Amino acid sequence: MPTIKKIPATITAVSDTTPTARVVTLTLSEPLPFVAGAFVNMFISHEGKVLRRAFSISSSDKEDKTIELTVRLSPNGAVSPLFWKEDIIGTTVEVMGPLGLNTADKMLQSKTFLFGFGVGAGVVKSLAEHFVQDPNCTELTIMLGSRNEDEIVHLKEVTELATSPKVTVRHAISNPGDHNTHPVGYIQNHLEGFDFNNADVYVCGQEAACEALVEAVKKQNPQNCLYFVEGFH
Ligand SMILES: Cc1cc2nc3c(=O)[nH]c(=O)nc-3n(C[C@H](O)[C@H](O)[C@H](O)COP(=O)(O)OP(=O)(O)OC[C@H]3O[C@@H](n4cnc5c(N)ncnc54)[C@H](O)[C@@H]3O)c2cc1C
Structure with a gap:
């Protein structure tokens, strides 16, 4: 079972997979070994608050320095719309993981x-x-x-x-x-x-x-x- 860590990460790319779903690439400050099926808790600052949301890792478990999350836009949600903002690239977040039992x-x-x-x-x-x-x-x-x-x-x-x-x-x-x-x-x-x-x-x-x-x-x-x-x- 890989060790659970809470580490800084930077959003280094976003790309659309459908009109309402986007792949968010995180470059991690240190490797985060995980087994496919795991998810992470992401902590992101917005308007003076730190918000936490869970996202499954959608990239291959062969790569542990960069991970991808595939996120659906919830237009009235607090966190997912942030990934559609023009200036999201370069944003620093924290990720805690790997989490989950269905690996x-x-x-x-x-x-x-x-x-x-x-x-x-x-x-x-x-x-x-x-x-x-x-x-x-x-x-x-x-x-x-x-x-x-x-x-x-x-x-x-x-x-x-x-x-x-x-x-x-x-x-x-x-x-x-x-x-x-x-x-x-x-x-x-x-x-x-x-x-x-x-x-x-x-x-x-x-x-x-x-x-x-x-x-x-x-x-x-x-x-x-x-x-x-x-x-x-
Ligand atoms: C283990 C796990 C894994 C997950 N993996 C993924 C994943 O891989 N990809 C993914 O996209 N999501 C995933 N989720 C869901 C994710 O954690 C978030 O819940 C999701 O992205 C919505 O977050 P949000 O902050 O945008 O919306 P929130 O602010 O949490 O709002 C939730 C919903 O309520 C609605 N809402 C909010 N405020 C209002 C209001 N005032 N009036 C009416 N409606 C409102 C929003 O539209 C939204 O649909 C996962 C969840 C879990 C538990």
Whole structure:
């Protein structure tokens, strides 16, 4: 288990992955070894107060001096809009981590399902990058649930991961636009063909969505199926 530290970090880049989700790059003052699936608490000063928010690490656990967080804009929120400000680059924050129990080192079965709702795709990407390199993992299924086809977070990276022969990628779109080609509905409406026996099932996103999906998987009564649920609240 990596040591938990609280260290200064500088926001050195931001880039959009969808119209409402952004990758925030943090250059850390010292290495922060972590295992994919971990999150950090970020402390950021704003209007004389220090605000704390949790963000999952969305970059690969092979790199521990620079980490990326994938953040959804909550327009009325206190912290997430700060990452959309013009002068955010160069801002110093503190990060505490790595935190969380739902990390790749706990997922030991050879068959793994990674389900991400919305911005939960960030940590799914980090986990997928880990398992693609892990010879113990022989079957990796990634499924992302997104509002519409323009809001598929990390679509490019996840599509690239699908070039590995052990990786299957699927999408579910809840509120499709005119050019959608993916199945319509929530992830839990499209579990056909999945065999959850002897599998690790990781689910990440808003808590209510995670719970609904886990219930749907449990209805299939899979044997030896372990659940790893990371609810964003
Ligand atoms: C373990 C964990 C991991 C997480 N990982 C991620 C991640 O990887 N990416 C990510 O984007 N988020 C993640 N989150 C969520 C994140 O911590 C924040 O909760 C989120 O970014 C919103 O923070 P905020 O300060 O912008 O909004 P807050 O100020 O906390 O507001 C929360 C919500 O309330 C609404 N709100 C606030 N004030 C008002 C008001 N006056 N009237 C109406 N509505 C209002 C806001 O619009 C927002 O939707 C994670 C949470 C947890 C617990």
